Amino acid sequence: MTNDQRPKKRQGRREENEKLILEAAEKVFAEAGFGGATMQLIADMSGLPKANLHYYFPTKESLYRRVVQDIFQIWLQAADVFDAADGPEEGISAYIDAKMEISRRHPAGSKVWASEVMHRAPVIQDYLETTLAEWTQGRAQIIERWIQEGRMDPVNPNHLLYMLWATTQHYADFSHQIDTLNGGQPMSDAQWEEAKASVKQIILRGIGALKPTN
């Protein structure tokens, strides 16, 4: 019962501080961009002295790299629902739901990713060329199989994937514009559901994958 706090958190301190820093960094990088973000602002938002940031992450770029990598992992995991599906209606519908949910829950992360790609991917170019390229090719094959099985209309798989990415990520990357056009209010739960339904309806009908229930 003395001031022995060594066994209290084991090594949890490092993880805890890193998490605080990463959460603050994601927001600051998203709102100001890499060049506009300052280590001082990230330090203030995370409640730690600026020097501590450099203790956990040697350079600003290393911190940024870690933020982008974490986002990419979340983004890739959303693809699981795609593979597990039985057909295009189920698979693409679930993929849209998953990506829309990410846009809703991680809008800052999506913006950092968009900014990184717009600036010609200076720190994750290798991921684009390897992991993303392989993922895209694999998913394109699934789509082509669905087409050959007559379960959806013939469309270029890559352009369909681009449309899925563009449409779902738009709700995160351009959330400020959407909110402004929504009377300055963030989208409500009902509006998010309507957005999901609209996207799914147009795309699934657009590729002929929707059963003629309606």
Place this chain on the structure above:
Amino acid sequence: MTNDQRPKKRQGRREENEKLILEAAEKVFAEAGFGGATMQLIADMSGLPKANLHYYFPTKESLYRRVVQDIFQIWLQAADVFDAADGPEEGISAYIDAKMEISRRHPAGSKVWASEVMHRAPVIQDYLETTLAEWTQGRAQIIERWIQEGRMDPVNPNHLLYMLWATTQHYADFSHQIDTLNGGQPMSDAQWEEAKASVKQIILRGIGALKPTN
């Protein structure tokens, strides 16, 4: 025939230099973001001394503001084809073509716009609230009329517009990612045509505005 060059260009010098600066600024702001862009780099790319930039544009922000405003004008003019159309198939098809052509010809401008909106529109918030809001409302009314006339399926007009913006601008904003997935090569003329066709096919069928020719 002496060194009298006063009447040679009248006041064209100012316009010419401003154009040089604006073209360079658009590229630099697009590739580095506002915070990452430097007046020195813009000066080097435009071939003018840095001090001259401050002569034509007092501050970095005033130059940036001008770039964003110019982009917004180009972006708005693409809407003319929408209004002049007879119905959804013609109107939306022409709008997609126009916006895809802008993504192809002005990729830097589209990126600057995206970056500005992602950073919560610090310099063009008033445009979003006035001009863009009015434009969106007007176009939504046209879409609703088409729906009531039975010329397309009932869809939420706003979400349809978001999909049109997201899909077409994606080819500019994420061009680096698309090029990487295209084997590191920019899209060819034929690939651009295929992209346009894919987008039009999926969206027009998705809203039930495509005549059953195929």
Place this chain on the structure above:
DNA sequence: GTCTATACACTGATAGAC
């Protein structure tokens, strides 16, 4: 109108006490 030289502020990163 144009350009060189420079003032002034800020940022990333680190040294060194605790």
Place this chain on the structure above:
DNA sequence: GTCTATCAGTGTATAGAC
């Protein structure tokens, strides 16, 4: 491991010669 004080470098902006 933590934090204060500080350095070196860079950026915007301007003064003033031409």
